[in-house]
Every structure is written in C-alpha cells, then in structure tokens.
Amino acid sequence: MQFLDELKTSANRRTFLGSxxxxxxxxxxxxxxxxxxxxxxxxxxxxxxxxxxxxxxVQKCKRVIHLCMAGGPSHLETLDHKPKLAELNGQPMxxxxxxxxxxxxxxxxxxxxxxxxxxFEKYGQSGQSICNQFPKIGSMADDLCIIRSVVTEAIxxxxxxxxxxxxxxxxxxxxxxxxxxxxxxxDAENLPGFVVLTSTGKSGQQQPIxxxxxxxxxxxxxxxxxxxxxKGDAVHYIQNPQGVTADRQRDVVDAxxxxxxxxxxxxxxxxxxxxxxxxxxxxxxxxxxxxLVDLSNESKETxxxxxxxxxxxxxxxxxxxxxxxxxxxxxFIQLYHRDWDHHGGVRDGVAQIAKEVDQPCxxxxxxxxxxGMLDETLVIWGGEFxxxxxxxxxxxxxxxxxxxxxxxxxxxxxxxxxxxxxEFGYHAVENVFPVHDLHATMLHxxxxxxxxxxxxxxxxDYRLTDVSGNVVPEILA
Numbered sequence: 001m002q003f004l005d006e007l008k009t010s011a012n013r014r015t016f017l018g019s020x021x022x023x024x025x026x027x028x029x030x031x032x033x034x035x036x037x038x039x040x041x042x043x044x045x046x047x048x049x050x051x052x053x054x055x056x057x058v059q060k061c062k063r064v065i066h067l068c069m070a071g072g073p074s075h076l077e078t079l080d081h082k083p084k085l086a087e088l089n090g091q092p093m094x095x096x097x098x099x100x101x102x103x104x105x106x107x108x109x110x111x112x113x114x115x116x117x118x119x120f121e122k123y124g125q126s127g128q129s130i131c132n133q134f135p136k137i138g139s140m141a142d143d144l145c146i147i148r149s150v151v152t153e154a155i156x157x158x159x160x161x162x163x164x165x166x167x168x169x170x171x172x173x174x175x176x177x178x179x180x181x182x183x184x185x186x187d188a189e190n191l192p193g194f195v196v197l198t199s200t201g202k203s204g205q206q207q208p209i210x211x212x213x214x215x216x217x218x219x220x221x222x223x224x225x226x227x228x229x230x231k232g233d234a235v236h237y238i239q240n241p242q243g244v245t246a247d248r249q250r251d252v253v254d255a256x257x258x259x260x261x262x263x264x265x266x267x268x269x270x271x272x273x274x275x276x277x278x279x280x281x282x283x284x285x286x287x288x289x290x291x292l293v294d295l296s297n298e299s300k301e302t303x304x305x306x307x308x309x310x311x312x313x314x315x316x317x318x319x320x321x322x323x324x325x326x327x328x329x330x331x332f333i334q335l336y337h338r339d340w341d342h343h344g345g346v347r348d349g350v351a352q353i354a355k356e357v358d359q360p361c362x363x364x365x366x367x368x369x370x371x372g373m374l375d376e377t378l379v380i381w382g383g384e385f386x387x388x389x390x391x392x393x394x395x396x397x398x399x400x401x402x403x404x405x406x407x408x409x410x411x412x413x414x415x416x417x418x419x420x421x422x423e424f425g426y427h428a429v430e431n432v433f434p435v436h437d438l439h440a441t442m443l444h445x446x447x448x449x450x451x452x453x454x455x456x457x458x459x460x461d462y463r464l465t466d467v468s469g470n471v472v473p474e475i476l477a
Contacts, residue, residue: 048193048222050185052448059447060411060477061378062187064180065322065333067361068164071207071340072157072403074387074396076425077350079404080148081120081129084423085389089115093390097426104155104398105343106390113424114391117347126415133354136362137406142415143365143374144406145475149419149428152385152435155400157207157341160384165213167439167466174217174455175225176439177332179464182216182223183453184446187329191292192226194332195325197318201339203352209336218457225334228289228321229313292324306363319360323367326377340383344395365408378410378445380438389424402428405438411445413477436469444471 076082093111121132124141137144154160159169166173174182177194186193196214200206214225295303295310298320303309308317315337322333337357342349361381368374386403387396402421408414419431440450443464450469454461 047187047189048181048185050181050183052183052453055447056449056452057444057447060376060445061409062376062446063326063331063333064177064378064380064410064442064446065326065364066177066335067319067357067364067379067381068334068336069340069357069381069383070157070161070209070336070338071342071383072160072385072387072398073340073383074342074346074350075148075402075404075421076116076387076389076396077118077346078131078134079129079146079406080421080425081131082116082389082421082423082425085113085425086115088113093424097422097424098390101401101426102155103388106388106392106397111390113389114346114394114396118350124415128415128417131350131354133351134358136358140362140365140408143369143408144414145408145412146404146406146417147419147433147475148402148404148417148421149431149433150382150386150403150405150435150438151428151432152400152403155385155398157384157398158210160398160400161209161213164384164435166217167436167464167469171212172217173462174219174223174464175214176442176464177214177225177334178216178219178223179453180332180443180446182219182455183443183448184331186331188331189329191289191325191328191330193330194223194225194334195330196225196227196334196336197321198227198336198338199313199315199318201315201337201353201356203339203345203349206338207341209338214334218462219455225332228293292328293321295320302367305367307359314360315356316360316363319364320367323364323371323373326368326373327371342387342395343397344393346387346395349395368409374409376410378412378442379408380442381406381408386425389426399426401426407475411477413475416475418472418475431472431474433472434468436465437472439464440469440471441475445476 076085091113093113098111119132120129121138122128123130123135123138126142128138128141128144128146130138130141130146152160152163154163154169162171163169165175167176181193194214198209211227214227216222216224293311295308295317302320306316306320308314308320310317315335318335322335325333339349339353339356365374365379368377368379382405383403386399388399390397402425419433420429421427422429443450443453450463450465450471454463456462
C-alpha cells in the first residue's frame with residue numbers, strides 16, 4: 001500500500017496532463033474481463049481494432065495464411081519447368097547468363113547445368129504446369145495463381161527470411177504479420193492475432209529459423225507473433241502450477257493489473273497498456289489454447305484429409321490448426337516447414353518433402369473452400385528464395401534472381417500463371433515480381449493502401465513496403 005500511495009502522490013505536470021486518460025487502462029482491462037459488456041456503445045474494446053479505420057480499399061480477404069517453405073524450394077523441381085536444362089544437362093552454364101551475378105556457394109567453381117530432376121505435368125482445366133511430385137496441389141490448380149518471376153534482395157537464408165517477412169534484409173523491422181495485426185486488428189477474443197507454427201521435415205536438411213522473423217520490431221510489443229508448439233504444451237507455461245486453481249490465477253492477474261493501472265496513472269508509457277492486455281490474454285489462453293489444439297472434435301474424414309494426428313508436430317497437423325485459428329479470428333497465421341535446403345540430393349529431397357506438404361496444402365485449400373472460408377482467406381506458399389539452374393554436386397545453390405510461389409483464395413485470380421524466368425530459370429524476365437509487390441498486393445486485398453499505413457520511428461515514417469512496392473492488378477480476381 002505504501003508503494004501505491006507513493007505513486008498517487010508523485011504527480012507532476014505530465015501526470016496531470018495524462019490524468020484525463022487515466023481511466024483508459026482500467027476501461028481496457030474491464031473490457032478484456034467482460035467483452036460482452038463492451039460490445040456496443042464504447043470505443044474501448046477487448047480486441048485491438050486496428051489503426052486503419054475506415055479501410056482504404058474494399059476488403060477482399062480477412063486473413064492471411066502464409067505457408068513458408070523454409071530453406072529455399074527449388075522452383076525447377078516445383079513450379080517452373082525448363083526443358084532447356086535437359087538439353088544442356090552437364091554442360092557449362094553460358095557465361096552470358098551468370099557473369100557478374102551474385103552466387104552463394106558456387107563462387108570460383110565450374111558452373112554446369114543441372115536438368116529438372118522430376119517431370120512436370122499439366123493440371124486442371126487451366127493446364128497449370130506443376131511438378132508431378134505434387135499431384136494433390138496440382139488437383140487445386142484452378143484455384144492457384146502461380147507466380148514464376150519473384151525476386152528478392154538477399155541470397156543467404158537469414159537475411160532472405162528477414163526480407164520476405166519485413167521488407168528489409170536488416171533485422172529490427174516489424175514482420176508482415178505484425179503490420180497486418182497492427183493495421184487491422186483481429187477478430188479473436190482469446191487468441192493472438194498473429195500466430196506462428198513450425199514443423200521439421202525428415203530429410204535432415206533443416207535451415208534454422210529465428211523468432212525475430214515474427215517480431216514486432218518498433219511496433220508496440222503486443223503485435224509480436226506468438227509461437228505455438230505442436231508437441232507438448234502449445235504455449236510455454238499454459239498450465240497452472242500444481243495447487244494453483246483458476247480462481248487463484250484470476251486473483252493474481254487482477255492484482256498485477258491493478259498495480260499496472262496505478263503505474264499507468266503516473267507515467268506515460270504505452271507498454272503498460274500492452275502489459276495489462278497481455279496478462280489478460282495469457283489468462284484467457286489458458287482455456288482457449290488447449291481447446292484449439294484438441295483435435296478430438298474433428299471428424300475422421302477431416303483428419304484423414306489432412307493426414308493429421310494429435311500432437312505429432314507435423315506440417316499436416318499445423319495446416320489443420322491453421323484452419324482452426326482462422327475460424328477463431330486470428331488475422332495472420334504463419335506455418336514454417338523446415339526441410340528445403342537442398343545443396344545436395346535435390347531429386348530425393350524434393351520427393352521426400354513432397355510427401356510431407358503436398359496433401360496438407362491440398363487439404364487446407366479444400367477444407368477452407370468447403371467451409372466457405374477460402375474466398376476470404378489469402379493463402380501464400382513459397383520460400384525465401386529459389387535454387388540455381390547450375391549443379392552443386394547433385395543439388396542446387398541459393399538463387400534470388402527468379403523463383404516461384406503460389407497464391408490462392410482471398411481475391412486472387414485462380415487458374416493463372418504470372419511472370420516468367422528465362423529459358424534457364426535464372427533471371428525473371430517477364431512481369432518481374434519483387435517481394436515488395438507481394439506485400440503491397442497482400443495489403444491491398446486486406447483493404448489497406450500500403451502507402452498510407454505507416455509508423456513513425458526515429459523521425460521517419462516507415463511502412464512494410466519501405467520505399468517500394470506496387471499492387472499487381474493482373475493477379476486479382
């Protein structure tokens with residue numbers, strides 16, 4: 001009590017000016033504790049409602065699911081067939097293609113052409129060309145927009161992941177999931193607006209990933225992505241300690257929030273409001289997260305569709321959890337699958353990982369579609385860069401000058417291909433698609449003008465697309 005009395009009597013001019021807002025923290029806390037009471041007639045709600053009000057554009061999708069194939073999938077064994085490579089297999093790569101170009105690990109080595117290691121087939125009424133190792137993704141070809149001309153600015157894994165996530169190869173900027181949550185808020189009452197799930201493949205070529213890839217950067221910390229684990233407890237310390245009941249935990253959260261409210265009346269720090277909200281969110285997640293990851297109420301047919309099993313930590317189960325998160329109102333859901341770093345053994349490696357991701361990707365699209373959710377969910381599949389047409393033994397090196405992704409749902413035109421690389425799959429030469437254009441187009445579909453959603457930091461207005469980015473209308477439905 002002495003501490004509280006000291007806080008009350010330590011008022012200064014800034015405290016006086018801020019006192020008119022002193023009730024906001026308490027109101028926010030009360031609304032978190034009883035959302036229904038604040039559902040109408042008040043501007044302070046349990047959920048963060050976003051800074052983009054009203055929306056800049058007509059919203060075509062409500063949420064994003066990003067299927068991140070960590071390690072750099074080879075576009076030449078997935079989505080970009082190049083018969084020319086078969087003609088020149090084993091021969092020197094033309095110097096005119098590679099001279100002066102950045103190369104990751106093949107510097108100073110003889111550059112020889114490596115043919116596409118698996119055949120491609122035409123799928124769907126649209127006749128999309130997709131590697132035959134991915135027939136189930138191929139079965140969804142008429143829903144896919146395949147982009148074969150993506151370029152990035154980084155050639156090594158960590159900065160390339162950072163660039164794909166934040167629009168900058170320098171760490172410290174907010175991730176795209178954080179930007180989306182900050183701009184639009186989320187519909188989830190008791191789950192984070194930005195959730196990350198990770199899985200590991202079986203071939204052993206697993207590129208590390210770091211939590212800074214889903215960090216909030218200079219945005220308030222409440223917008224940081226929350227990693228859910230697929231094995232054991234989904235979130236650390238989600239269970240109460242032995243002997244601590246829910247009522248006792250409620251008392252602790254209330255007491256801490258009361259102290260934070262007192263401090264909020266004394267100093268002007270937005271992180272205090274974040275702290276109040278995060279304590280309450282953590283308390284609510286103790287109930288919501290175990291229910292989320294409990295698949296016992298899913299039908300046998302749905303589990304078989306995905307190939308999912310309770311608690312196995314697989315990409316398949318994470319895809320099912322992504323659908324469940326989308327249903328419950330999370331705004332941005334990111335799934336990392338780590339097993340695409342094929343410097344060697346690209347033929348067998350792609351065949352193995354196709355068994356792990358082909359069916360779940362199809363299942364996710366199918367499940368969203370039959371539930372009427374695909375039209376309002378943007379699904380993005382791809383890695384941080386592609387792979388060279390030159391051989392690295394029996395594998396491929398990193399490649400940034402042209403690679404492929406696919407997108408589906410949420411305002412994207414299905415059954416089309418956009419952009420092309422040259423006949424070697426080296427340079428993007430038609431409708432070049434920078435990562436900043438991906439971000440700009442994604443935000444556009446969410447109803448946000450990427451030029452107008454900014455955050456001032458160190459005297460400068462920052463945005464996800466930095467000083468670049470264009471919406472690509474050709475791929476919009």
